[in-house]
């Protein structure tokens with residue numbers, strides 16, 4: 001299985017729309033619009049071309065030539081500016097094959113090499129054990145737990161704080 005991270009570009013717009021409409025959003029923030037329209041994709045592609053390589057890395061996860069997911073590290077602002085927050089999602093057909101474990105390794109290497117950051121933060125809802133394993137397999141350390149920090153779809157979740165130091 002070949003797992004590559006590819007910069008989002010106009011020619012992947014259809015894949016981006018498909019991915020964001022089909023993604024399991026149970027443990028994602030409400031930031032990603034639904035339904036995910038062409039306008040939403042145009043906004044995302046514009047944002048990527050403005051920020052990628054400067055204060056963020058935004059990549060499609062391509063598995064054996066097919067777009068399977070999205071992964072990013074976004075540099076924070078103000079006094080948190082040497083920290084980057086990681087985010088990722090994978091289409092359900094590709095789950096439990098070790099793909100995200102590899103993708104996180106690749107983006108952390110690239111982010112520490114290309115961005116002016118000294119740590120990467122991961123924020124994971126407590127029931128999302130798969131995502132926590134992905135981070136732990138990549139050397140992230142659980143630094144804390146924010147009780148009742150997330151309210152989503154009528155449910156309240158604790159939020160796990162993970163960190164990886166350069």
Ligand SMILES: CC(C)(COP(=O)(O)OP(=O)(O)OC[C@H]1O[C@@H](n2cnc3c(N)ncnc32)[C@H](O)[C@@H]1OP(=O)(O)O)[C@@H](O)C(=O)NCCC(=O)NCCS
Nearest residue numbers: 027088089090095096097098099100101124130131133134
């Ligand atoms: C969370 C997610 C990224 C995991 O990606 P993945 O490629 O399936 O994960 P991997 O196959 O690399 O598995 C990593 C670990 O999680 C475990 N795992 C995988 N699916 C699991 C599940 N449904 N429940 C519990 N553990 C699971 C694997 O066994 C593996 O652990 P191990 O190394 O001890 O064997 C994927 O399920 C996803 O995209 N979910 C929806 C979006 C999301 O939650 N994003 C993260 C927000 S913080």
